Amino acid sequence: MRTVDLVYFSWVRERIGRGEDRIELPETVKTAGDLIRHLKGLGDDYASALEHENVIRVAFDQEHVDHDEPIGGAREIALFPPMTGG
Amino acid sequence: MAGIAASLTVRVQAEVFDTAAEISLLSAGRNDIGAVVSFSGLCRDEGGTLEALELEHYPGMAEAEIRRICAEAIRRFDLQGVTAIHRYGKIAPGAPIVLVVAASSHRQAAFDGASFIMDFLKTGAPFWKKEHRVDGGKGDWVSAKDADDSARDRWRQR
Numbered sequence: 552m553r554t555v556d557l558v559y560f561s562w563v564r565e566r567i568g569r570g571e572d573r574i575e576l577p578e579t580v581k582t583a584g585d586l587i588r589h590l591k592g593l594g595d596d597y598a599s600a601l602e603h604e605n606v607i608r609v610a611f612d613q614e615h616v617d618h619d620e621p622i623g624g625a626r627e628i629a630l631f632p633p634m635t636g637g
Numbered sequence: 638m639a640g641i642a643a644s645l646t647v648r649v650q651a652e653v654f655d656t657a658a659e660i661s662l663l664s665a666g667r668n669d670i671g672a673v674v675s676f677s678g679l680c681r682d683e684g685g686t687l688e689a690l691e692l693e694h695y696p697g698m699a700e701a702e703i704r705r706i707c708a709e710a711i712r713r714f715d716l717q718g719v720t721a722i723h724r725y726g727k728i729a730p731g732a733p734i735v736l737v738v739a740a741s742s743h744r745q746a747a748f749d750g751a752s753f754i755m756d757f758l759k760t761g762a763p764f765w766k767k768e769h770r771v772d773g774g775k776g777d778w779v780s781a782k783d784a785d786d787s788a789r790d791r792w793r794q795r
Contacts, residue, residue: 560695561765562778613698615761629695629763633781636692636699636723636764637678637735637755 552576555622557590559600560631563607566600576622583609584618586628601630608633643711644718649700651726656736663718663738670717674747675738676755682730688769691776692734694725695763706757714750716741721754723764756788 557572564570580589587604590597601607609616611625622628644663648654656677664670680690707719718740728734735758739750760781768776 558695560763561693561767610695610698610763613695613701615702629698631695631763632765632778634760634763635766635779635781636694636762637759 552578555625556627558627558629560629562632563600563630567596581621582618583611583616583620583622583628586622587618587630590630606632643716645704645707645711646720646722647700647704647707648722649694649696649703650722650724653724653733654722654736656733659720659722659736660738663720663740667717669742670740671742672744672747673738673740674744674751675736676751677733678735678755680728680730680732680734683768686771687730688771689730690728690734690779691767691769692725692728693765693767694723698763699723699725702762703758706754706761709757710739710750710754713753714739714741714746716746716750719750719754721758723758723762725764727769753792756785756792759785760789 552575554573555576557574559567559570577589580586587601587607591601608631609618610629611620612627656675660673660675664673703721703723707721710716711719716739720738722736724734737751737754739747739754741747741750766779768779770776
């Protein structure tokens with residue numbers, strides 16, 4: 552297992568109840584999508600924030616990735632809703 | 638690409654920016670630029686119901702992503718310079734949120750470049766708007782619009 556930093560934004564942050572976490576990654580968690588499903592099993596706050604998996608956007612080390620992207624050596628993983636800037 | 642390298646300025650800041658000054662700065666000291674197009678995005682009051690927008694951003698990635706989008710626009714449209722500024726924090730109706738200035742030899746590239754940057758920025762730069770309502774009601778996070786995805790995807794089909 553290794554440690555990764557998670558950061559959350561917007562209503563994902565609000566529903567989880569904090570802006571960041573540091574978690575141990577089980578060996579079975581290999582992709583962004585695996586991580587989302589893993590987090591949903593950690594508690595109701597995560598389950599509520601990540602209920603609609605397809606809506607959740609993911610960034611590895613500050614670059615957008617698809618849900619099937621292998622986590623590889625990413626150190627900072629961000630989870631957030633679709634963006635509404637501009 | 639022209640002999641002079643394209644200039645790229647990207648800023649993510651809480652402070653208000655001076656649109657006219659940014660437009661002047663982009664072309665200052667250069668005689669090769671023939672067209673400058675600017676886009677300013679302002680906070681609407683939504684029929685008087687909105688007290689302010691609060692913009693959350695992902696520090697670091699917000700600037701990096703805007704920089705990636707602008708660099709792609711410079712390559713694709715052969716732009717001579719781009720300035721992109723995006724604000725975060727609480728923004729009142731009437732105040733500016735975002736500025737994109739694109740410079741090129743001829744007008745079409747500048748129009749297209751500014752439009753391309755905005756279409757990708759809206760869907761890919763990590764910012765989120767939350768509404769604060771005049772009546773004190775609990776504000777909602779603004780929902781992403783399918784139309785914004787469609788506007789972005791048009792560029793991928795060209």
